[in-house]
Amino acid sequence: MGRVRLIDWIERVRSIIRPAVDIRFSIQSNGILIDEDWIDALAAQGVRIGLSLDGPRRFHDAHRLDHKGLGSFDRVMDAIGLLRSHPRGPEIFSTVMAVVDPSVDPSEMFDFWQEIDVPGFDLSLPHANWSSPPPVKGDRSYGAWMVEFFDLWFDQNRPDRSVRYFENILRMIFGFPISTDNIGGRPVDVIVVETDGSIEPTDAFKSCFDGITKLGLSVQNNAFDDVSANPFVRDFQVGAKALCRRCKRCDIVNECGGGYMPHRYDEATGFANPSVYCSDLMLLINHIRGRVCRVLQHEGLMVEA
Ligand code: SF4
Structure with missing residues (x-):
């Protein structure tokens, strides 16, 4: 795109949208x-x-x-x-x-x-x-x-x-919200506008199969509200509600949330699976929980139920 054109684009977007939205x-x-x-x-x-x-x-x-x-x-x-x-x-x-x-x-x-x-x-x-x-x-x-x-x-x-x-x-x-969608089963509220104007889910889904992000939507022909009516977009907007039974019953579902949605994909069953990194996430999250508990106990900050 080049520096001059990119900066011009940023200034134009900011001047049009800024009264309504503070853009980062x-x-x-x-x-x-x-x-x-x-x-x-x-x-x-x-x-x-x-x-x-x-x-x-x-x-x-x-x-x-x-x-x-x-x-x-x-x-x-x-x-x-x-x-x-x-x-x-x-x-x-x-x-x-x-x-x-x-x-x-x-x-x-x-x-x-x-x-x-x-x-x-x-x-x-x-x-x-x-x-x-x-x-x-x-x-x-x-x-x-x-x-x-x-x-x-x-x-x-x-x-x-x-x-x-x-x-x-x-x-x-500790029950605080997070701002990324790669762990935790948070509803995904991110959308991508490609350089040709196509409106698509995030790029990570492209690792599932070729063409998965092609929704047939574009800024030329659609409003952003049209995107939320798309069944695929609805699936990732419901977050943890769309998890498989094994994830829903998992002890660490609140922290893991099935991991990153593209990592749950299977060509036979779609996204209704644990993450392909399930055992890795279990090991890591249980380890972090354990270390935090030990620190809190040592500091006298953890009350046994
Ligand atoms: S650790 Fe495995 S079973 Fe548990 S929520 Fe994560 S992906 Fe699902």
Whole structure:
């Protein structure tokens, strides 16, 4: 789109909608085109930036290649350096997002995070489902990997270091709302307008099968209210009410909520299944519950029923 056109678009959208809605703009970027001019322009508009970075060079470059087949690690690190040294950097940039890869040692990943010194390090499970299971990598399961990473973060006890995935689980254990849809069975109220004007569910559903997000709706022909009448959209808007029997009876349904909806997909049964990461989520959430209970008991803050 280019910088000038994007900034013009942001200003136009804001001027049209702002009296009614206070809009927040944000970009999730692979970081390779971020330079000083982009940072100046985005900072002037208050656009927040998140960068995708899968860990130390040998792991990041194994996953993220450009069109020439070259790894992007150095360019992402340059972008992080530029953002961190910009006067408004802390305001617009605070988080990198990594896809969990159990073949990376969790302590190496944690040390890498400390080295890059970015306040937020969010984790995402690889997109997978019952018909397209997650790749098995390394000796640890995804759950065991996240348990080890959680302990490193929890024991560090630095409130200025955030892992949103874990913080969301902690928030749900204490009954607080969360703002993401990748865990917890919250009704999904996110919709995507693609660059051609198509109105679609979030991109993660594309991992289920080709064309799943094509609803036949567009900003040219439809009002946003038309979207909520679509049966597929209604399914993910009801959140935990659409869970399978096993999830509804699960001890940790309030925290897990069947995990991320695209991860429940099976080509034979649709979405009425536990997450393909069920055992990983069970391990992680029970571990976090246990650690929190022990801390509260130690502090004398937990009253036995
Ligand atoms: S842990 Fe498994 S059974 Fe329980 S809510 Fe999550 S996906 Fe469903």
